[in-house]
Amino acid sequence: VPADFTVFKLIMGNLVPIIIAYFNRKKGTNRSEDLKLIEKLEGEIKEIARLSLDYWSKSNQQFDLKIAAERKAGIRALFNEAGMTITTLKIHHINCENQFIIFRQAITGGNFESLNRDSDQNIITKINNLYPEISANARAIYADKYR
Amino acid sequence: METKTINVQQDFSKYPAGRLRQDGDYSAEEFRENILAPSLRDEVIDKVILELDGVAGYSSSFLEEAFGGLVRSGVSKETLSKKLILESKDSTIISEINQYINEAN
Numbered sequence: 001v002p003a004d005f006t007v008f009k010l011i012m013g014n015l016v017p018i019i020i021a022y023f024n025r026k027k028g029t030n031r032s033e034d035l036k037l038i039e040k041l042e043g044e045i046k047e048i049a050r051l052s053l054d055y056w057s058k059s060n061q062q063f064d065l066k067i068a069a070e071r072k073a074g075i076r077a078l079f080n081e082a083g084m085t086i087t088t089l090k091i092h093h094i095n096c097e098n099q100f101i102i103f104r105q106a107i108t109g110g111n112f113e114s115l116n117r118d119s120d121q122n123i124i125t126k127i128n129n130l131y132p133e134i135s136a137n138a139r140a141i142y143a144d145k146y147r
Numbered sequence: 148m149e150t151k152t153i154n155v156q157q158d159f160s161k162y163p164a165g166r167l168r169q170d171g172d173y174s175a176e177e178f179r180e181n182i183l184a185p186s187l188r189d190e191v192i193d194k195v196i197l198e199l200d201g202v203a204g205y206s207s208s209f210l211e212e213a214f215g216g217l218v219r220s221g222v223s224k225e226t227l228s229k230k231l232i233l234e235s236k237d238s239t240i241i242s243e244i245n246q247y248i249n250e251a252n
């Protein structure tokens with residue numbers, strides 16, 4: 001057996017397990033980071049849903065104007081944060097962007113900011129249906145990614 | 148020909164809100180008529196870079212009125228496609244704006 005081949009076998013025998021261990025560790029880190037992002041998103045959309053359900057269960061006439069303004073600002077700010085989380089997840093190939101946009105449109109579209117806004121049972125139903133769907137979809141894509 | 152950069156936070160408001168002027172200050176209608184449309188209609192300007200980050204959030208009603216409203220007010224989709232460059236770290240905002248531009252009549 002040529003000496004070169006023995007050296008090659010020795011190097012490969014030691015190097016391959018190191019390379020495999022490196023990629024396994026990297027995959028584990030990515031999996032953990034993705035899960036943290038999904039949990040962060042779930043917290044954000046749950047809070048959006050909580051504020052929005054309260055907001056849409058009352059008309060503007062039933063709100064103190066200052067409190068209504070605070071609710072709207074809070075909802076917009078939370079969507080701002082959640083949009084960044086959705087974008088990061090998309091970069092990680094966990095894409096829930098379309099559902100998220102539908103969720104934002106349901107809550108902040110229409111006459112969300114108009115002064116003569118009424119309470120709206122249809123929007124309440126949409127909120128209750130949509131926010132668990134975003135979470136379920138993100139987790140399904142995650143499970144598929146790391147299957 | 149020149150490029151114009153519009154930063155929503157600096158050139159309009161950190162708190163854009165509301166669809167119409169009657170909804171309060173810094174509405175989409177005000178943004179569209181005072182900030183966006185003049186630059187898009189100016190023939191000397193060939194690119195409008197719109198920096199969307201830095202504000203305290205956008206509502207869908209604001210985005211729809213500002214960008215869908217541009218098409219309804221006579222700015223063609225072709226002009227928007229050639230001239231308007233949207234910049235944001237939040238890809239959902241850009242996707243939603245493009246949806247409103249594409250769906251507006």
